[in-house]
Amino acid sequence: MVDAKVPGGTQMFPLPLKQYIHGDWVDSKGSEFLTLRSSVDDSLITDKLSCAVAADVDHAVDSAEQGLRAWQALPPEQRRAVLWKFADILEANAGRLAYLEATLVGKPVSLCKGLEIPTAAESFRYYAGFVDKIEGELTISEDGYLRGFLHQPLGVCAAIIPFNSPIITFAMKVAPALAAGNVVIVKASEFNPFSSLYLGELAIAAGCPPGVVNVIAGAVEAGHALSSHMKIRKISFTGSPMVGRKIQIAAAQSNLKRVTLELGGKSPVLIFDDADIGNAVQHAMSFLAFNGQGCVLGTRIYVQEFIAQTFVEMLTQYVQGAAATLGSDPFAETTMTSPLFHHRQKETVMGMIEQGKKDATVLTGGAAWGDKGCFVQPTIFYQPSAGAEIVQKEVFGPVVVVDTFKTEEEVLQKANDTEYGLGAYVYTTNMDRAIRLSKALEADSVAVNSANPTHITLPFSGWKGSGIGAENGKYVLRAFTQPKTINIRYDTSQKFISARGYMRESLKLITLS
Numbered sequence: 363m364v365d366a367k368v369p370g371g372t373q374m375f376p377l378p379l380k381q382y383i384h385g386d387w388v389d390s391k392g393s394e395f396l397t398l399r400s401s402v403d404d405s406l407i408t409d410k411l412s413c414a415v416a417a418d419v420d421h422a423v424d425s426a427e428q429g430l431r432a433w434q435a436l437p438p439e440q441r442r443a444v445l446w447k448f449a450d451i452l453e454a455n456a457g458r459l460a461y462l463e464a465t466l467v468g469k470p471v472s473l474c475k476g477l478e479i480p481t482a483a484e485s486f487r488y489y490a491g492f493v494d495k496i497e498g499e500l501t502i503s504e505d506g507y508l509r510g511f512l513h514q515p516l517g518v519c520a521a522i523i524p525f526n527s528p529i530i531t532f533a534m535k536v537a538p539a540l541a542a543g544n545v546v547i548v549k550a551s552e553f554n555p556f557s558s559l560y561l562g563e564l565a566i567a568a569g570c571p572p573g574v575v576n577v578i579a580g581a582v583e584a585g586h587a588l589s590s591h592m593k594i595r596k597i598s599f600t601g602s603p604m605v606g607r608k609i610q611i612a613a614a615q616s617n618l619k620r621v622t623l624e625l626g627g628k629s630p631v632l633i634f635d636d637a638d639i640g641n642a643v644q645h646a647m648s649f650l651a652f653n654g655q656g657c658v659l660g661t662r663i664y665v666q667e668f669i670a671q672t673f674v675e676m677l678t679q680y681v682q683g684a685a686a687t688l689g690s691d692p693f694a695e696t697t698m699t700s701p702l703f704h705h706r707q708k709e710t711v712m713g714m715i716e717q718g719k720k721d722a723t724v725l726t727g728g729a730a731w732g733d734k735g736c737f738v739q740p741t742i743f744y745q746p747s748a749g750a751e752i753v754q755k756e757v758f759g760p761v762v763v764v765d766t767f768k769t770e771e772e773v774l775q776k777a778n779d780t781e782y783g784l785g786a787y788v789y790t791t792n793m794d795r796a797i798r799l800s801k802a803l804e805a806d807s808v809a810v811n812s813a814n815p816t817h818i819t820l821p822f823s824g825w826k827g828s829g830i831g832a833e834n835g836k837y838v839l840r841a842f843t844q845p846k847t848i849n850i851r852y853d854t855s856q857k858f859i860s861a862r863g864y865m866r867e868s869l870k871l872i873t874l875s
Contacts, residue, residue, distance in 0.1 A: 375461045378555075380412045381579065382562035384425035385572030391417035396552055396579070401701040401736040402468040402692060411555065414580030419587035422547045422576040423594065426518045429573020430545045434515070436571075438494040445490035445540060448568035449483040452533075455564060459529060462556035464692040467525070467703035468735070469652065472695050474529070481818075482533035488818050489541035496542060496839055508850040513843035515543030516595040516620065520588040522609070524600045525551035525703050526655040526758075528558045534833050535598045536565075536575060542842035544596075548577045549588055553704040555579040589613050596620040596842065600657075603827055610830075622831030622841055624657065624824055626756045627784030629815075630777035631660035632799065634770075635668040637789035638811070643676045645787070645813035646762070650684055650740055653700045654760035655707070657828075658785035658807065658815060662753060663764045664773045670766045674744065677764070678726050681740045688731050688739070701736040702759055708736040711759030714752060718743050721750035722763065754780060770795065778804045783825025785815045806832075 380387040392415035398407045433441065452459070460474035498512035521535035528551060539546045550558035562577030578584055585605070589597055589612035596619055599609050606623040613619045633642045649659045665673045690697040702708045708730070715728055715738075727741030740760040746753050752763050767773040777786065786805035788796055800808045806823045807815035816822050816834065823832035831841055 375458060375465070377408060377462070377465075378559035378563070379408060379410050380559075381414055381418055381422075382559055382577045383418070383422050383573075384428070384576065385566045387563075388421075390414050390580075391421065392583075396581075398466055398553075399705070400466060400468065401703055401705070403734045407466050411552075411579060413552070414549070414578035414584040416583055416587035418578055418580065419547070419584055419591060422578055423518060423591060425573035425576055426545045426547055427573070427593070429571055429576075430517055432571035433540070433545055433574045434543055440569075441540070441543075442490045442493040444569040445486045445493065445537065448537075448565065448570075449486040449490075451564050451568050452479055452483045452486070452529075452561075455560075459557050459560065461693075462560055463529070463554070466556060467554050468692045468701045469703070470692050470694075470697040470700055472697060473652070473700075478527060478529045482529050485530075485533035485537045485818055489537040492538075492541045492836060492839060496843060498845075506852055508848070508852060511845050511847045513542075513839070514846050515843055517544060518547070518594050519544045519842065520547045520549070520591075520594050520597040522549045522585055522588065522597065522599040522601065523551055523558050525553040526652055526657075528554055529561070531600050532558055532561050535600075538833075538838045539596075539598075539842050540570075540574065542839050544842055545574045546576075547588065547594070548575065549584055550577055550579040552579060552581045553706075585609070586612055589619075590616040592617045594619055596622070598622040598831075598833070598841075600624040602626065606829065620831075620841060622833065623829040624784075624822075624831075624833065625827065625829040626657040626758070626782065627659075627805075627824070627828050628662055628754070628756050628780050628782040629658055629660045629785040629787065629805065630780075630803070631663040631787040632773050632777060632789065633663065633665045633669070633673065634788075634790040634792070634795070635666040636791045637669075638791070639669055639673060639676070641811065642789040643673060643680060645789070646677055647680050647684070648813040649762045650681070650699070650760050653702055653738070654711075654740075655703060655758055657756075660785070660787045660813070661757065661762050662777070662780075663762060664767050664776055665764060666773075667766045667768055670764075674725065674742075674764060678742060681742055682726055685727065685731075685740050688737050689735075702738055703736070705736055707758065708738060711738055711757055711761065714755070714757050714759070715741055715761060718746075718750065718752035718761070718763075721752060722746035725764075727760070756782065770799070774799065774802055778802075781827035784828040785809070787813065787815065 390412040394413040396411040397409040456475045456479045460471040463469040500510035565575035589609045603625045606625045722743035725742040727739035731737035743763045785807045786803040796810045809815035821832040821837035822834040
């Protein structure tokens with residue numbers, strides 16, 4: 363680790379710049395180093411981040427195989443205690459973890475300490491409770507058989523973490539994997555690796571044997587090596603649809619490893635004229651969370667015509683108020699806005715905004731902010747043309763599109779007219795309508811009169827182009843285990859079965875197969 367300054371300040375904290383494998387910081391087996399600049403002011407944070415290559419993945423897998431034996435040798439109550447301690451350690455290191463986010467990407471420390479770390483800690487505590495509760499079944503039949511099944515861990519798993527919420531997604535993937543008896547190799551995002559790498563060290567502090575949680579920081583080569591490795595049995599990825607497809611292909615062409623993909627969204631917000639408009643406007647502001655860099659945020663707002671003008675005026679006023687705080691110190695506890703988290707994303711967002719100006723009316727924003735960093739003005743587009751890119755594609759920036767509707771049937775068609783299906787939001791006081799739409803919307807997670815569509819106890823998955831598989835809840839444990847059936851013949855008459863009897867049973871099985 364090395365010390366690094368806060369952009370524009372003097373506070374110091376060590377940055378992790380190596381791979382964390384088998385309980386130790388190690389140099390990459392490659393020769394490339396990654397250069398990372400502050401999203402706040404473009405200052406150089408480091409040009410010495412060791413970039414993992416395929417050989418580092420092999421090293422991590424060898425370590426993980428040793429860690430798997432050590433982890434599974436621990437009694438369940440000890441593994442449960444490790445997960446509980448991991449949660450405690452996360453909270454105890456909140457300040458340092460928040461620094462590791464803020465120093466590079468400018469994420470407000472208040473969001474990191476107040477939201478991300480508590481959520482991650484709760485994930486580890488929640489799954490700690492399942493360590494000894496992943497149960498199978500056993501039946502005793504009258505024809506002389508003990509028939510049952512159990513759930514066994516897959517073994518060595520991999521997780522690829524996105525740049526926007528690495529602490530939360532680390533916990534969403536690692537906690538259930540460990541609870542089910544697996545070990546995990548985590549690839550940190552090359553755009554925001556520091557907190558993920560440090561979490562590897564905290565896993566050892568929590569009591570994980572070396573190799574149980576390895577963390578590497580790399581780019582395309584490392585990701586492909588994980589996806590195609592013959593000894594990795596599952597990979598969980600959060601990121602773009604383009605990369606997700608490549609991971610699924612690599613997994614299929616290698617060892618048919620299991621794949622979970624969470625690939626983003628374009629979540630609709632349906633606001634009816636009987637809704638609490640103040641509540642709807644306040645929650646509609648959630649598209650600015652993490653400066654719009656969230657997969658399940660509501661970025662397509664449909665407002666019933668009768669209240670459209672009032673809603674748009676209120677939303678514009680709120681958004682302009684948020685825009686006035688751009689450039690605030692990310693280390694100030696009152697700061698809630700942030701830049702985009704890296705320069706490539708800024709270029710993508712600005713390109714989509716420029717195209718959006720041709721397809722819709724700009725009510726506010728529509729430009730970059732400042733002469734340094736990755737700040738973009740919060741932008742509201744109004745009444746887009748049919749098929750507009752800003753309606754169909756995920757921007758992953760502080761951009762929302764507002765359109766109007768007359769009838770429930772019309773807005774349902776508009777809401778479902780996308781290849782994404784991650785989240786959806788409905789604002790109405792008519793509970794019959796809320797229930798109808800919750801069922802009819804083509805999305806995994808639907809929130810009614812709220813901006814919170816997900817919860818640790820509920821499965822979170824993508825429909826359509828938003829991905830495959832599920833995370834969160836006890837449902838995710840299925841993705842980290844495999845069922846094994848056991849069929850034991852016993853002698854009900856307490857006599858030995860003859861060789862001829864065994865032959866008959868074997869022939870029955872052959873015939874059935």
